[in-house]
Amino acid sequence: MLLKTEALTKNFGGLTALNKVNFEIEEGEIVAIIGPNGAGKSTFFNLISGFYPSCSGRISFMGKDMTGTPTHEFACSGIGRTFQTTNLFTDSTVLDNLIIGYRSKTKMGMLDAIFNTKRARRDEGASREKAGEILEFIGLTEVKNQPVGNISQEAAKRLAIGLALVTEPRLLLLDEPAAGINHGETSELVKLIEKIQHSGITVCLIEHKMQMVMNLAHRIMVLNYGTKIAEGTPREINKNDRVIEAYLGGTKHA
């Protein structure tokens, strides 16, 4: 088991955004989290990526208790993520974004920088190499020297995934990767996600495009009003009455 949450809870003031959610992610699978708007999906992501501290409950990753550790430790332990609104370093180029993404894997410090030591040069080289590798993987080598503001929205989405991949995660969290891109681009994105999974990275995604989720996910968790209402294979979720009621608005064949 890669990630496990036990009774994970988050309150914002009086609002319980997430209520005692137990969930497990197995190594190597593609898991999807679905639910109506405001169901707590992004909150769940923000908790398991260490972006927000949880109010109660436990998060463990690869057997290690992660509850209460700072955000950057989650990334260093192997949890990579993307944001719902594409989040990139807007003042630099595509390549520079990926180079800084690899920073947590490099060791050089201030003195290495000042004396331009062997370690500084080696880390610099390793970052460029890794960035080049990821550029190839996400298919953005042609635009590597472009400022991020110049590339298309769909390319920016791929870059955001690349930025998460460059940190060499064991678990990749994708928050609505297909939002705002067209049908053709969505099928390319599905291919990319499958390619990521084949390379040995576990994927967990939040997505509203149901067809995509049903095709891609091995397992689905459904949230509604901050509580887990169902969990299972796409086929099981499709038939689950509570899900249909909550998610599809009460009619069996929406």
Next chain:
Amino acid sequence: MDLIKKMYKTKYIAYLAVFALAIAFPYISPNRYYLTVVTLGFIYAIAVYGLNLIVGYLGQLSLAQAGFFGLGAYTSGLLSLKLGLSFWLSLPIAAVATTTVALLVGLISFRTRGHYFVILTLCIGVIIHLVIEKWDSLTGGVRGLIGVPIPSSIGPIEFKSLESQYYLVLAFLILTIFVMSRIVSSLVGRTFKSIRNSEELAATLGINVMKSKLLAFGIAAFFTGIAGALFSSYIRFLGPEIAATHLTFEFLLFLLIGGQATIAGPLVGTLLASGITESLQFMQEYRMVVFGALLIVIVKFFPGGLVGATKSLKAKLEKRVNQRKKSGTNLPSKGESHAAKNRGFN
């Protein structure tokens, strides 16, 4: 292409020319007054380089810098006056002491963000100023410290003349610029810039934001402390007003005029602004009106300062040259980019 190559060549020639000018300056300076102004400008510039690292590269506005400058100056001044320590000992001690205080300050103030951080650092600057002013028995209060000794000679090299002190300060300035340019062009500098761009994203990528902020803050304070120590042995009189906030805003003015997040900016801005200050002496306090107007123009039209403006002009020229070159030879660039756009994920 030739033009770009030529540009790089001119860049190196320009560096050499600036260096030669700096070396020759004491001999070509028409009088000793100019030499004093430039030496003082160099000392301030070292402090502005520190500010540049925090404001320009890390993106955090710290208003405690004059406090750190005063701390460095008083530490070095007191050590050499009261304990009789040599300048060569009191300067590194002052730099380390300033860094230590700054790290403690950073540990507290980096828990806040944005405006709160600015206000907190402003308060810390004021506190340092007040402590220096009120701790009469140690610092001499408003009367100040008089007669800080000049740097002791190293073997045959003495620092009695204005010229030799100019070269001493120049050496420290060159060291500062060298260290800063190495840092900002390295992965460490990239880390600072990523925090400036998006703290959340940097943390999500596994960057320890607090540690990086403290590092930048510490490096900046180290050089500010050195600048303070140089000031104390050069001016030889210390009053509490060197730790007052108005000096912080002067540093900030120098930085904005020269160009933040550039390597030449702090030096260009400091020399230019000190030059203007000196030539406007006859206007007395009203000269700040001139600076006010200048600052508005710069913030509005040249947010990157003078160096930033020159850079973007150069980039524009290069782009134009490249376009001319492309349209002169062949035209398939449009088709190429179209093909690139159509390429899929694999």
